[in-house]
Amino acid sequence: MKQKHLRIFRLFISLIFLVAFTVIFIDFREIIPTAWVHLIHDLQFIPSIINFVAIMSVSALGFLIVLILTLLFGRVYCSTLCPMGILQDVFTFISRKLSVKTHFKYSRPLNFIRYGFLVLSLVSLVFGSLLTLYLLDPYSNFGRIFSNLVRPVVISLNNLMAGLFMKMNLFFLYKVDFKGFELREALFPVVMLAVILWLSLTRGRLFCNTVCPVGTLLGILSRLSLFRIKIDKFSCTRCGKCSVVCKSSCINVKTMEVDFSRCVGCFNCLTVCAENSIHYKLNLSAKKARSDEPSKREFLSKSMVFFLAMAGLNSRQRIRKGMGGRSISIEEKRPVSPPGSLSLKHFNDYCTACHLCVTTCPSQVLQPSFLEYGFTSMLQPHMDFNTGFCEYECTKCSEVCPTGAILPLTIEDKKLTQIGKVHFVIEDCIVYTDETACGSCSEHCPTQAVRMVPYKPGLTIPEIHPSTCIGCGACEHVCPARPRKAIFVDGSPVHRVAKEPEFKELDYSDTEEFPF
C-alpha cells in the first residue's frame, strides 16, 4: 500500500465504524441483531476492559487487540475505531466544507492535564468509583450523545415521515413516542457535545490529547510502536504543510520531530508533503529520550498506576462492604437495576453509562438516572416505571451490554429474576377511594403476583403475592391513582429468584347445549 493510500484506508474503516455506532445508538426499532452490536463495540477499549474484569473470559479481550494494534501501529484506534474520535473528524470536515478555515499548528503537549485526567480516573477507580472514568470515556460519551440527543431527533423525523407516508397509505414507517426526556439527565451529554464541537473546530484532537484517558494511555504505549511517522530531515524543506493539517498538533516543523504519543494515526500529513519527506514506516531503532518527551521510566511508572487501578476495579468489593448492611425501611422506594445486573452493587460497579441499553430497551423503561443511585453512579440507567415497564418476554439490555454490568440472561431466568418487589397501599387505590372497578395493575401483571380478589359487591381489589413478583413494574406504570400511585416496586439491592407462580388445574366440562 502506498503511503498516501493509508489515509483513504483509514477513512474507509472509520466511516464504517461511525455509521455502525450511530445506527446502534439510535436504533429504536430493534433492527440491528444483537450479535452485530457486539461485533461493533467489542473493540472499544474501556468497555472491553471492564467487561473482562466482570466476566474474566477470553471473549472480552478486545482491549488486548487494541493494545497490540497500538504497539504495532500507534494510536490508529483513535482514528478508526473510536466513535468519538471519528465524530470529531466529521465536525472538522463539515466546518471545512462550510469554508471555515481550520489551520492547525504545533503545540506543546499538555502533559499535566492529560496525565492528570488519566491518574484521576485511575485513582477514583482505586477508591471504588467508575464515575470519572466513564464521564471521560469516549465510547460512553458518544453513546450518551447519540442515545440522549440524536435519537430523539431521529425519532421525530421518523414520526414526521411516518405521518406523510400514512397519507399515501404506506405503513413501513410507524410513529414511536420518545419517552422520558429529562433535561437534567441530558445536560451532561449536551455539555460534552458542546465541548467536543468547540475543541474539534478550533483545536483538532485536543480532547483526545488532553481529556481522553484512553488517548493518553494509548499515547504512552505508542511511544514504543513499531510503525511511526517520521520526517526525513535531509529532504524536508520545513514548509509546514504537514503541521497545518495535523489535527493532533504534534508535528514540530522547527525540530522536524513528531510527538507520536499524540499522533492519532490519521495519516493526513502523508498526503500533503510535496517533498515526500514524511513517512509512516517501521522503526526498529532504539528511541532516544528527548527532553520534552517522557522517558521509558515514566512510562513504566504510569503503567503501574494503570495496573494498580485494574486491581482496584477488582478490589472494590472489599472497600464497599462496610455500607452493605444498612437497614432500609420497607416503605422506601429503592432504585431498580435491570434484570441480569445481579445487584445494585454489581451494576454500579461495572456500568459506564453508555446508554446502549437505554436505546435498545423496547419499552423505554430503562432511562438515564440522575441521583437515583447516588452521585457516584450518576447517569447509569435505572428502571423508570413512570415511562414504561420491563417486558416479560425481553432480555434485550442483557444481550447488548458491552461492559458486563448487565450480564446475559436466558428468558427463563429473566422470568424468575426478582429485581424488586411489589408494595400495595390500599388507601391510595381507586377501588378503595372511589369504589369503582379498576384492576389495571393485575391486568398487566405477568405472574399474577398482583391479583384481584372480591372486595365489595361487584368490586375486586388488588392482593399482592411478593414472593412471585419479579419487579417488572407493569403494575406501577399503569396504576391510575394520583397523586400517589397505590402500587409500586421497591428495588431489590441484590436480585433474587422469584417463586414460580402456581395454580390448580382448571376443571371445565363441555356442555352440549347453548346457554341461551
Next chain:
Amino acid sequence: MKRRDFIRKTVSLGALSGAAMAFGKYGNILASEAKHYALPYDIVAIRGGEPDAMFDKAIASIGGMKQFVKPNQTVVVKPNIGWDTSPERAANTNPKLVGRIVEHCKMAGAKTVYVFDHSCNEGTRCYKNSGIEDAAKKAGATVVSGMSEGYYHTVEVKNGKSLKHAKVHELILESDVFINVPILKTHGGTRLTLGMKNLMGVVWDRGYWHKNDLHQCIADFAAFKKPALNIVDAYRVMKRNGPRGVSVADVVDMKYQIIGTDIVAADTAATKVFGLEPSQVRHIALAEALGVGTSDLESLKINRITV
C-alpha cells in the same frame, strides 16, 4: 415589521391556531350510529369447529360480509392484540379468525382492510407473537401501529356520563366500516373482557377510564362508537388470571363464536357462554341504559349453529 412585533404576532397566531386545533379536525365528528342492517338474525352463535371455518358458516348465515362491506370501502378490523403472548395463551384474538375476517372483507370488495390495536405490552412484539400480524398480512390486510400517541385524536364523547373526551385512533375515525373482534376472557377489574371492553384498544388515554368509573366509561364509549359488526372469539377461553394470563393452564377450549351487530347483545351472549350472568358484568347494563343495545336475548332472533 420589527422583530419584536414579528415574534409577538407569530406567538399569538400560533396560540390561536393551537386553540382551534385543540380538538383537531375530528372535533366535530359525531358518534357514527350503527346502520340498521336487514339481517335474517340478530345474533349468530356457532360452536364446535375451527375458528376460521366457524366464521365462514356464521357470516354466510346472515348474508355474508357484503352486508357490511361495500366495494371500495375502507375497513378497520380491531382484534385484541394486547399482549406479548402466543396464540395458545388466548390473551389475544385468534389469528386464524382475524385472517379469515380480513379475507371476507377483501372478497366483499374492500379497498383497504386495516388491522391495529393499542397494545398493553410493547406493540411490535404483540403484533408478531400473537400471530395476528402475520395472519392479517397474508390475508391482505394493512397492519398499522397503535403504539404512538401521534395516531390518536381528541374527540368529544357526546352524552358520556363519565367519559367526556377520548383520544381515538385515526383509523377508527376515518374508516368506513369498523369491525370489532374481541376475545372472550376473564378480567380482574371488569370480570370479563368482551366487545365493549375491547374498544379500550382504540383509545390512547386508558388510564383516565380506570380512574373515572371504568364500567361507565366503557358504556359511554360504546354509545359513542358502535362497531358495524362484533365477532366475539371464544374458541380458546382464558378462565382465570385474565386478561393477560400466566400460562396455558389458564385456558380451556370452548370453541364458540358469537357474531352480531348489537354489541350489548353479543356481549350478553358471550357472557352466558362463559358461564356468568350479564348482571355480573356491570357495563352491560350501563350500556343498555344508554340505549346502545339490548341484553334481552329472548327478544332477539338467534341462529344457533353446531358444527
